[in-house]
Amino acid sequence: MPNKTLILGVAALSVAVTGMASPSFAAREKMTPEQRGQHMIERLDTNKDQKVSLTEFQARISDNFKTFDTNGDGQISAEEMKVKREAFREARKTWKEAKAKTGTERETALAKLREARPAMLPGLRPKAFKRVDADGNGSLSASEVSSAAEAMFKRRDKNGDGVIDAADFTKKI
Known part of the structure:
Protein backbone atom coordinates (compact mmCIF):
# COMPACT_ATOMS: atom_id res chain seq x y z
CA MET A 1 0.00 0.00 0.00
CA MET A 31 5.52 34.49 -33.34
CA THR A 32 3.35 33.49 -36.26
CA PRO A 33 3.61 35.43 -39.52
CA GLU A 34 0.32 37.10 -38.62
CA GLN A 35 1.68 38.21 -35.22
CA ARG A 36 4.90 39.52 -36.78
CA GLY A 37 2.84 41.37 -39.36
CA GLN A 38 0.63 42.93 -36.71
CA HIS A 39 3.71 44.01 -34.76
CA MET A 40 5.15 45.60 -37.90
CA ILE A 41 1.90 47.41 -38.62
CA GLU A 42 1.76 48.78 -35.07
CA ARG A 43 5.30 50.18 -35.40
CA LEU A 44 4.88 51.75 -38.84
CA ASP A 45 1.25 52.92 -38.81
CA THR A 46 1.59 56.59 -37.92
CA ASN A 47 -2.06 57.56 -38.54
CA LYS A 48 -3.38 54.51 -36.61
CA ASP A 49 -5.72 53.23 -39.35
CA GLN A 50 -4.31 49.66 -39.03
CA LYS A 51 -2.72 50.01 -42.47
CA VAL A 52 0.74 51.03 -43.60
CA SER A 53 0.83 53.15 -46.73
CA LEU A 54 3.87 53.54 -48.96
CA THR A 55 4.22 57.10 -47.61
CA GLU A 56 4.35 55.88 -44.00
CA PHE A 57 6.80 53.14 -44.98
CA GLN A 58 9.08 55.55 -46.87
CA ALA A 59 9.01 58.03 -43.96
CA ARG A 60 10.29 55.34 -41.58
CA ILE A 61 12.96 54.26 -44.07
CA SER A 62 14.06 57.89 -44.45
CA ASP A 63 14.37 58.28 -40.66
CA ASN A 64 16.30 55.02 -40.46
CA PHE A 65 18.61 56.15 -43.26
CA LYS A 66 19.63 59.14 -41.14
CA THR A 67 20.58 56.92 -38.20
CA PHE A 68 22.87 54.82 -40.41
CA ASP A 69 24.46 57.85 -42.13
CA THR A 70 26.67 58.66 -39.15
CA ASN A 71 28.90 61.17 -40.95
CA GLY A 72 25.94 63.01 -42.53
CA ASP A 73 27.23 62.91 -46.10
CA GLY A 74 23.96 61.59 -47.57
CA GLN A 75 25.50 58.18 -48.26
CA ILE A 76 25.71 54.99 -46.19
CA SER A 77 29.04 53.29 -46.70
CA ALA A 78 29.63 49.60 -46.20
CA GLU A 79 31.80 50.57 -43.23
CA GLU A 80 28.96 52.56 -41.60
CA MET A 81 26.68 49.54 -42.06
CA LYS A 82 29.31 47.22 -40.59
CA VAL A 83 29.84 49.46 -37.55
CA LYS A 84 26.08 49.46 -36.88
CA ARG A 85 25.91 45.65 -37.08
CA GLU A 86 28.93 45.23 -34.81
CA ALA A 87 27.52 47.66 -32.24
CA PHE A 88 24.34 45.60 -32.16
CA ARG A 89 26.25 42.33 -31.72
CA GLU A 90 28.19 43.83 -28.83
CA ALA A 91 25.04 45.21 -27.20
CA ARG A 92 23.30 41.85 -27.60
CA LYS A 93 26.27 40.08 -25.99
CA THR A 94 26.20 42.53 -23.05
CA TRP A 95 22.44 42.03 -22.71
CA LYS A 96 22.79 38.24 -22.60
CA GLU A 97 25.39 38.56 -19.86
CA ALA A 98 23.26 41.03 -17.86
CA LYS A 99 19.95 39.18 -18.32
CA ALA A 100 20.44 37.12 -15.18
CA LYS A 101 21.26 40.22 -13.16
CA THR A 102 18.84 42.74 -11.70
CA GLY A 103 18.77 46.46 -11.22
CA THR A 104 20.50 49.21 -13.11
CA GLU A 105 23.06 46.99 -14.87
CA ARG A 106 20.29 45.03 -16.54
CA GLU A 107 18.31 48.17 -17.43
CA THR A 108 21.42 49.83 -18.87
CA ALA A 109 22.20 46.77 -21.00
CA LEU A 110 18.62 46.68 -22.28
CA ALA A 111 18.71 50.39 -23.15
CA LYS A 112 21.98 49.92 -25.06
CA LEU A 113 20.49 46.94 -26.90
CA ARG A 114 17.44 48.95 -27.97
CA GLU A 115 19.60 51.87 -29.05
CA ALA A 116 21.99 49.69 -31.07
CA ARG A 117 19.32 47.55 -32.68
CA PRO A 118 19.52 48.06 -36.42
CA ALA A 119 16.43 49.61 -37.86
CA MET A 120 14.68 48.24 -40.92
CA LEU A 121 16.66 49.36 -43.93
CA PRO A 122 17.17 47.78 -47.34
CA GLY A 123 20.79 46.72 -47.74
CA LEU A 124 21.43 45.88 -44.11
CA ARG A 125 23.07 42.53 -44.85
CA PRO A 126 26.29 42.52 -46.93
CA LYS A 127 24.78 40.68 -49.93
CA ALA A 128 21.71 42.93 -49.87
CA PHE A 129 23.98 45.98 -49.64
CA LYS A 130 25.55 45.08 -52.97
CA ARG A 131 22.13 44.49 -54.51
CA VAL A 132 20.75 47.85 -53.32
CA ASP A 133 23.90 49.73 -54.43
CA ALA A 134 22.54 50.22 -57.96
CA ASP A 135 25.37 52.45 -59.18
CA GLY A 136 28.06 50.19 -57.67
CA ASN A 137 29.94 53.02 -55.94
CA GLY A 138 30.23 51.16 -52.62
CA SER A 139 27.72 53.29 -50.76
CA LEU A 140 23.95 53.66 -50.61
CA SER A 141 22.27 56.94 -51.46
CA ALA A 142 18.86 57.95 -50.17
CA SER A 143 17.36 57.38 -53.62
CA GLU A 144 18.82 53.85 -53.87
CA VAL A 145 17.45 52.98 -50.45
CA SER A 146 14.09 54.56 -51.31
CA SER A 147 13.81 52.52 -54.53
CA ALA A 148 14.69 49.32 -52.68
CA ALA A 149 12.17 50.19 -49.95
CA GLU A 150 9.44 50.66 -52.55
CA ALA A 151 10.21 47.23 -54.00
CA MET A 152 10.17 45.79 -50.46
CA PHE A 153 6.79 47.43 -49.83
CA LYS A 154 5.33 45.97 -53.02
CA ARG A 155 6.52 42.48 -52.03
CA ARG A 156 4.87 42.85 -48.61
CA ASP A 157 1.62 44.13 -50.18
CA LYS A 158 0.57 40.63 -51.21
CA ASN A 159 -2.96 41.56 -52.29
CA GLY A 160 -1.84 44.63 -54.26
CA ASP A 161 -4.23 47.09 -52.62
CA GLY A 162 -1.54 49.74 -52.04
CA VAL A 163 -1.33 49.28 -48.27
CA ILE A 164 0.12 46.70 -45.93
CA ASP A 165 -2.54 45.44 -43.53
CA ALA A 166 -3.47 42.25 -41.71
CA ALA A 167 -4.81 40.71 -44.92
CA ASP A 168 -1.28 40.70 -46.35
CA PHE A 169 -0.11 38.35 -43.60
CA THR A 170 -2.79 35.67 -43.76
CA LYS A 171 -1.92 32.35 -45.32
CA LYS A 172 -4.98 32.52 -47.58
CA ILE A 173 -3.36 34.90 -50.04
Missing part, protein backbone atom coordinates in the same frame (compact mmCIF):
# COMPACT_ATOMS: atom_id res chain seq x y z
CA PRO A 2 2.75 2.56 0.79
CA ASN A 3 4.28 1.95 -2.66
CA LYS A 4 0.99 2.84 -4.38
CA THR A 5 0.74 6.02 -2.30
CA LEU A 6 4.31 6.93 -3.16
CA ILE A 7 3.73 6.32 -6.87
CA LEU A 8 0.53 8.37 -6.84
CA GLY A 9 2.30 11.17 -4.97
CA VAL A 10 5.18 11.25 -7.44
CA ALA A 11 2.76 11.19 -10.38
CA ALA A 12 0.74 14.07 -8.92
CA LEU A 13 3.90 16.05 -8.28
CA SER A 14 5.08 15.41 -11.85
CA VAL A 15 1.79 16.65 -13.28
CA ALA A 16 1.90 19.76 -11.08
CA VAL A 17 5.49 20.60 -12.02
CA THR A 18 4.79 20.02 -15.71
CA GLY A 19 1.72 22.24 -15.50
CA MET A 20 3.73 25.05 -13.95
CA ALA A 21 6.56 24.76 -16.48
CA SER A 22 4.46 24.72 -19.64
CA PRO A 23 3.36 28.37 -19.54
CA SER A 24 7.00 29.49 -19.48
CA PHE A 25 7.74 27.32 -22.51
CA ALA A 26 4.67 28.68 -24.29
CA ALA A 27 5.92 32.23 -23.81
CA ARG A 28 9.07 31.38 -25.77
CA GLU A 29 7.28 30.18 -28.87
CA LYS A 30 8.03 31.97 -32.11
